[in-house]
Structure formats: structure tokens, C-alpha cells
Amino acid sequence: MLVETDSCNSPFVLDANGLGRLIASLHASGHRVLGPTRRDNAVVYDEVRSTSDLPRGWVDEQAGGHYRLKREGEAYFGYTIGPTAWKSFLHPPKQSLWSTKTGNGQTEIRPASISDEKLAFLGVRACELAAIAVQDKVFLDGAYRDPHYAARRANLFIIAVNCGRAASTCFCSSMGTGPKAREGYDLALTEFITSEDVAFLAVAGSKEGAEMLSTLPTRPATQADIDASTEATAQAESQINRRIDTSGLSPLLKENPDHPRWNDVASRCLNCANCTMVCPTCFCTKVEEVSDLDGVETSRVQSWASCFTSDFSYIHGGAVRTTPKARYRQWMTHKLATWVDQFGTSGCVGCGRCITWCPVGIDITEEAAAIRSGNKGG
Amino acid sequence: MAHIPDPHLSDPMVPVLARVTNRVEEIPGVVTFEINAPQWQGFAPGQFNMLSLFGVGEIPISISGPSFDSTTIIHTIRDVGAVSGAMATLEPGAMLGMRGPYGTAWPVEQARGRDVVVVAGGLGLAPVRPILYHLITNRANFGRVTLLYGARSPDEILFRNELSKWRAQLDMSVEVTVDHADATWRGHVGVVTTLFKGADFDPAKTTAFVCGPEIMMRFGANALTDAGVAPEDIHLSMERNMQCAIGLCGHCQIGPFFVCKDGPVFNWAQMKPLMAIKEL
Known part of the structure; x- marks a missing residue:
């Protein structure tokens, strides 16, 4: 029995050597391969030249305001997720939009060139595929498109890797995004342990993925391989113990702007903006003007912005949201409620990064539950 | 490889070069400008443009002229910040960046x-x-x-x-x-x-x-x-x-x-x- 695959997407098995060949093939076809690497005692997405760059044998331990790597097992993808979101590459933290040059009384506007770089993401988790789909809606499906995002997205090859573990901060299953990748990838891998080594059950999700798979050293999957990979995903799912109850959540939050819990969370929130930086769907940006001293050359530079800063809502006369309460409420209500009005989907994919990287461990699942339960800030 | 269109045509964040053609100081700190911009096709009452001063910044300004005149762009600007303050000093002939019109109209x-x-x-x-x-x-x-x-x-x-x-x-x-x-x-x-x-x-x-x-x-x-x-x-x-x-x-x-x-x-x-x- 093949589980959740159809005949043209039959699973194959790739060994560690095959994974190395996959990385090499992507390089050979002109891709810049980005994937998990270990840096500063965290798993961060960066250049991957070979399998030796992968954080093999490292797993993460996460909780509110807590992240540690430790040695455990031999898996290449034994960690869950680190602080980097793939938006760092598709929607970079800083980019120039255009520049001007003035000379002889003439000013010329020069649009920033649109990158034709081919990116390959290795190790995209199910929640992260969902996050990319959310940002696709933001940047590509509206009346105006971001041409820089569109170009990077059009040239992207995605290799999903299903989770075999869950962190204590994960809640993808309640958001309907994971832990198993269902769509939006070129290839999906599930890592499992065999008697000799690790192996990957590989499924193609696109024509490009199938073509790539056909060039790699694989063997057809046996029932035992399929069972082993199903078990790995089931293990991750069984480890998920956080959840958000999404039923009626959007109207609930919009109808409770004066709930005392907002004051309670505001008393703990440092307004540091970490949650918005690590969130894989937060898309807000600001623009800044950069000029040389004589004003001959100027440029308009876009960078990530956070609704936790007071200048985010500044209009002449002062900020609209002056209080931490209003800023936290804006972030969470946007993420879980008004996002649905705007883009037809929740802005939260359940990755749990905002919980882990919050210095005081504020937990969006707890805050949402508190608003629902009528907890009066206790 | 994806087709990469000309960013001038496709990048909504990139302004066109516009020229101030007339300036009237309405009251102290409030100036009405007439602006000429290439490819302008008119607007609906209530819409706004994004105006840029290079090296200074960009701000949204509503259009205050008649919508039946589809060639002249009229903006009335009050000096309330760094960009609007610098803009308020512009004289006829000055160049600025413009993109728009944006937003919903008065019905x-x-x-x-x-x-x-x-x-x-x-x-x-x-x-x-x-x-x-x-x-x-x-x-x-x-x-x-x-x-x-x-x-x-x-x-x-x-x-x-x-x-x-x-x-x-x-x-x-x-x-x-x-x-x-x-x-x-x-x-x-x-x-x-x-x-x-x-x-x-x-x-x-x-x-x-x-x-x-x-x-x-x-x-x-x-x-x-x-x-x-x-x-x-x-x-x-x-x-x-x-x-x-x-x-x-x-x-x-x-x-x-x-x-x-x-x-x-x-x-x-x-x-x-x-x-x-x-x-x-």
C-alpha cells in the first residue's frame, strides 16, 4: 500500500550518498543551495556545498525563550527548525529598490536589477512550505506584485524534509500545516534509519522534481521503507503537545480588543520585535533613504519592519499605537484574525519560532487560549 | 528560467520623474503645486500619489485638483515633517519622484x-x-x-x-x-x-x-x-x-x-x- 502518493509519484529511496549527489546536481544546474548548517550553536539556513555542511547528529531542544543544540543520533535532519526563516532569502531583510544619480541638472532613476539567481532550498519543513505559500499570497496574488520576490520564487527549487521529531514549541498539526509536507515542493524527503545508515524516502512533487529524482541513484521503495518513514512522521506528530484552537478564532480576537489579557501580555512583552523577525510569514517593511554627502547619488532601501516598534504606526503628530498593549494586540490579531480577511488564510503556520525566540517566553498558543477562556489576565 | 520583465514597467515601487510647473503658497506652511509627470492618465477624486524627494524620502499626498483635467497633477502639501517640509520649499522646475494614483475614490x-x-x-x-x-x-x-x-x-x-x-x-x-x-x-x-x-x-x-x-x-x-x-x-x-x-x-x-x-x-x-x- 502506498500512503498518500499516486502512481506517478511513487516513492524511491535515496541513501546519504544520493543526498550528496542531489546537492551536487543542483549546483551543476546553476542553483545556489541553501539548507541547514550549524553556526553559533544554532541550526541556521546558509550555503550548503555538500552533506558535510549539514548538522548531522545534532538535535535541538526548544521551549519558551530557550534553544539548545545537543548531540543525538546520526540523522542529517534530526533538528526541527532554527531561527532562520526562508523569507530571509525570498524576501531579504534589506534590499535596494532603486537609486538615483544626478549630474548636469539631470536626475536619472535606476531601478534595482531583478535577480535571476536560481535558489534551491534543502530541508524545508511542512510548516515552512505553508509559510512560503502564505507569503506567495501576500507578494504575488494581490493587485500589485513584488517583482523581486516573484523572480526569486520563479527560480526556486524546493526540497522538503518531513520532520522526524517535534520541538516542544511546535503546533503545526493544529494549524493544519504539518508535520508532513503535502504540497508546494519539488521533492519531499523523509529521513529514516536503516540497519546500515540513514536513508531518505523521496517523492517528487513537480515535473522538475521528478526529473531531478530520475537522475539520482535510487531504488524503488519497499513496504518496509514506507513503513519506516511513516513511523518517523508519526513520531513527530505524537511529540506535538502545543495547539491553537482555530475554531472561530478570527471573530473571537476581533471582538475582544479590550480583553484584560492584552494588558497582561503587554506587561511581559519587551517589544523587542524578535517574534516578527523570526516569523516566517511576517512581511512588513519600511523604506529608508540613503544618500551620499553631496546628494549626487541616493537610494531607496527597503528593510524588514516590526509592528512592535512605535514608529511603525507613526503619522505626523505621533504614533497610532503608543502602548505595548496596542502593539502586541495588533501583531497577534493580525496574525491569527485579520490575516484571514486580507489573504484568506491564517498568518500563523504553527512553527513555534515566536515562542522559542521570545526572550521572555511569551507563547502565542497560551495567549490565544487565554483570550478564548475569558481568563482575566490571571 | 522565469521571464524577467522590465522593472520600469513592472516594479510598482519605482517612481517616474516629475517636474514642478507651478507653486502657490496658500497659507504659511501650506503650498499647492502643479506637477507634470510622464504617462499620467488622470485620477479619481480621493486618490493619492506617492511623492519622493531624492535623498530625503517619500510621502503619500492626496490629489487636490480637478479630476476632469487629466494632464495636470495638483497637490496641496503642509509642512509637517522632514519630507513634506523639504517638499514645501520646491520651486517651479524642481524634479521629484512620483508614483500613483493609488487608493479608493470618493464615490x-x-x-x-x-x-x-x-x-x-x-x-x-x-x-x-x-x-x-x-x-x-x-x-x-x-x-x-x-x-x-x-x-x-x-x-x-x-x-x-x-x-x-x-x-x-x-x-x-x-x-x-x-x-x-x-x-x-x-x-x-x-x-x-x-x-x-x-x-x-x-x-x-x-x-x-x-x-x-x-x-x-x-x-x-x-x-x-x-x-x-x-x-x-x-x-x-x-x-x-x-x-x-x-x-x-x-x-x-x-x-x-x-x-x-x-x-x-x-x-x-x-x-x-x-x-x-x-x-x-
């Missing part, structure tokens, strides 16, 4: 056959001026037309000559009030809502356009609903931080709306519940 044609009440406060007269031009040019299409305008003091009354001209027209009613009178002032004193009692309109058949500081719009819209005008027939123009004007930067959100693309013009049925929430 002026929905008011056809109905009474129209325009309520403006302070510089809020600029974004509603295209409505007045439209009403005056197409006067026969509308019922009674009333402009209620409030300024802080007599020397802050904007478009004073035009107000006198409009007041002299027998087919529209123009009332002006100031918060703080001086020795020369013989008109109304008080906030703009005090003008409602003398205004002549049939609330069941009235479309209202309200623009000014948020608190003034809230009181104005409430006065109109108290008089019997339906919330769906009251339109207002919201202001929020806007850095992209195309719904991508996130700054201008108010509840589920992006003011830049879902607004700036909203009706009172949409805005009343949101404006009731502090610091939304």
Missing part, C-alpha cells in the same frame, strides 16, 4: 440625484476639493450641495478665494467656522459640527463626504447619523503611515483593512466599529 457618482454634504476640517479641504470641482461642473446632476468647513483660526483658512467664489454661487451653500476667532472674524466660531444645525439637506437622500483630523471625522460622522444620514452614505478618508501604497509594507493597517489599497476612502459603516477601538 461621487453614487450621490447623483441626491443632496451632498461635504464636511472638511483644516487641510482636509484639499482631498475633498476634487469632489467640489466635480459637483460644480456637473451641478444639475445633484440635489442641494453644502460645504461645511472648519479651520483652527481665520488665518488658517485654506483656498480662501475659492471659498468666497463658491459661497457667491447661488446653487451651493458654503459655511465656514473657526475654532479661535480674531478681531477681523465675523463668521461662525466653534467646531465644524456646530454648522450642522443650519444646514439644509434631506438626510434620507444625502451622501456625505467627510475629511479632516480623525476626531473631527468621528464627530462629523456621528452628527450626520444623528441627523438621519445612513452610515453607508457617509464617506471619510483615513490617514495612516504608508510606505508602499500597494498593500505590501503593512504599516497602514486598521483592523482588516490596508488604508492604502482598501481605502483611503471608507464609509462610516466600515470605520465606526474600528475607530471606536483605542490605538487600533
